[in-house]
Amino acid sequence: MRCVAIKGVREFEIKEMDEPVSKDGSVVIDVKKTGICGSDIHYWVAGGPQGLVMGHEYCGIVTDPGAREDLKVGDRVTALPISPCGKCEACLKGNPQYCPDTWTYATGLSLTNPGGLAPKMSIRPDMVIKVPDSVSDNEVAMVEPTAVGLHAIHLADIKVGAKVLVIGGGIIGLVSAMFAKMEGASYVAVSETNAARGEKAVKLGVADEWYDAKNPETINEMIKKTSGGFDFVIECCGNAAAVSTSLTVVKPGGRTILVGVSMDPVTIPTVLAVMRELDVQGAIAYTREEFQTCIDLMASKQIDVLKFVDDIVGLEQVQASYERLTSGTDDAVKILVDPNR
Numbered sequence: 001m002r003c004v005a006i007k008g009v010r011e012f013e014i015k016e017m018d019e020p021v022s023k024d025g026s027v028v029i030d031v032k033k034t035g036i037c038g039s040d041i042h043y044w045v046a047g048g049p050q051g052l053v054m055g056h057e058y059c060g061i062v063t064d065p066g067a068r069e070d071l072k073v074g075d076r077v078t079a080l081p082i083s084p085c086g087k088c089e090a091c092l093k094g095n096p097q098y099c100p101d102t103w104t105y106a107t108g109l110s111l112t113n114p115g116g117l118a119p120k121m122s123i124r125p126d127m128v129i130k131v132p133d134s135v136s137d138n139e140v141a142m143v144e145p146t147a148v149g150l151h152a153i154h155l156a157d158i159k160v161g162a163k164v165l166v167i168g169g170g171i172i173g174l175v176s177a178m179f180a181k182m183e184g185a186s187y188v189a190v191s192e193t194n195a196a197r198g199e200k201a202v203k204l205g206v207a208d209e210w211y212d213a214k215n216p217e218t219i220n221e222m223i224k225k226t227s228g229g230f231d232f233v234i235e236c237c238g239n240a241a242a243v244s245t246s247l248t249v250v251k252p253g254g255r256t257i258l259v260g261v262s263m264d265p266v267t268i269p270t271v272l273a274v275m276r277e278l279d280v281q282g283a284i285a286y287t288r289e290e291f292q293t294c295i296d297l298m299a300s301k302q303i304d305v306l307k308f309v310d311d312i313v314g315l316e317q318v319q320a321s322y323e324r325l326t327s328g329t330d331d332a333v334k335i336l337v338d339p340n341r
């Protein structure tokens with residue numbers, strides 16, 4: 001079967017791969033849709049691991065249920081991409097995202113477990129989740145990034161009436177802003193270096209206003225607008241400029257959630273946190289419960305994530321789609337891949 005693999009720095013290739021069969025009880029699926037994630041972009045930019053077949057946000061149809069006796073051929077499913085050991089203290093306490101093994105064999109993020117940029121996949125059985133018919137394939141492919149935003153907002157523990165800034169209007173920023181509003185924030189702003197994405201956050205109704213992160217006056221404007229700073233800042237970029245801003249525009253005693261990931265060390269003025277007793281909290285992935293909650297919220301139509309989907313492409317367009325998502329000017333936020341197109 002044909003799949004898309006990392007070839008080099010910012011370069012994919014389409015190559016042949018053996019079709020997966022069920023092994024150690026794994027569930028085999030036909031992939032319907034796979035999302036391109038901001039984390040995948042880091043691997044593509046770095047050019048490796050070479051040969052990596054990404055795609056950890058997907059919807060598929062079971063062709064071999066493997067060890068899952070509760071599943072049958074034809075069931076629609078998704079899965080948590082993480083691969084926790086199930087035995088360590090973190091796993092036993094319901095925090096698989098802290099398990100030291102969780103990313104080593106993660107589906108679509110490791111060479112051993114190829115992801116959904118291919119027509120078929122083999123998935124660790126206990127990570128597979130059956131989805132209801134009322135949630136469309138495109139929505140199912142959006143569950144994983146939605147759960148990242150939900151986890152960040154759960155950790156923020158936003159109070160009704162709070163003022164919230166989300167830095168970065170990629171999909172993680174947009175779903176975080178959406179959940180901040182649902183939690184009762186009175187003012188949600190997004191700051192962006194890409195004006196098209198900033199405007200889009202307002203147009204889609206997840207932000208009340210957007211701020212141009214390229215303008216040096218913006219920080220002062222934000223502090224003035226919020227009479228001294230935001231109660232909560234959700235940092236969804238990971239670079240030094242964004243992390244520094246997150247510590248500057250949060251009010252004294254406020255809380256900053258760091259969601260953005262940087263592959264390189266980031267230098268930040270920690271004095272901003274020390275002098276104003278900031279609560280700085282990291283956020284990684286989600287719990288199984290949060291993942292399921294996102295499916296439930298979609299099924300009950302309490303959230304609309306389809307509005308974030310900009311395009312659906314075939315495997316041949318994956319390279320161009322990554323270029324589009326990293327152009328810095330295009331307003332596209334989420335592109336789904338249909339590997340059978």
Ligand SMILES: NC(=O)c1ccc[n+]([C@@H]2O[C@H](COP(=O)([O-])OP(=O)(O)OC[C@H]3O[C@@H](n4cnc5c(N)ncnc54)[C@H](O)[C@@H]3O)[C@@H](O)[C@H]2O)c1
Nearest residue numbers: 038039168170171172192193213238242260261283284285
């Ligand atoms: N912690 C986790 O569990 C987790 C999970 C998924 C993704 N992530 C990370 O979260 C980040 C966001 O993911 P995404 O999919 O939305 O990525 P993305 O690349 O689509 O979005 C990042 C956005 O930040 C903007 N930006 C860059 N520098 C900025 C600055 N200084 N100020 C304001 N905006 C700026 C970019 O224009 C872009 O729109 C990535 O670093 C990703 O790796 C973390």
Ligand SMILES: [Zn+2]
Nearest residue numbers: 037057144145
């Ligand atoms: Zn993702």
Ligand SMILES: [Zn+2]
Nearest residue numbers: 085088091099
């Ligand atoms: Zn574990």
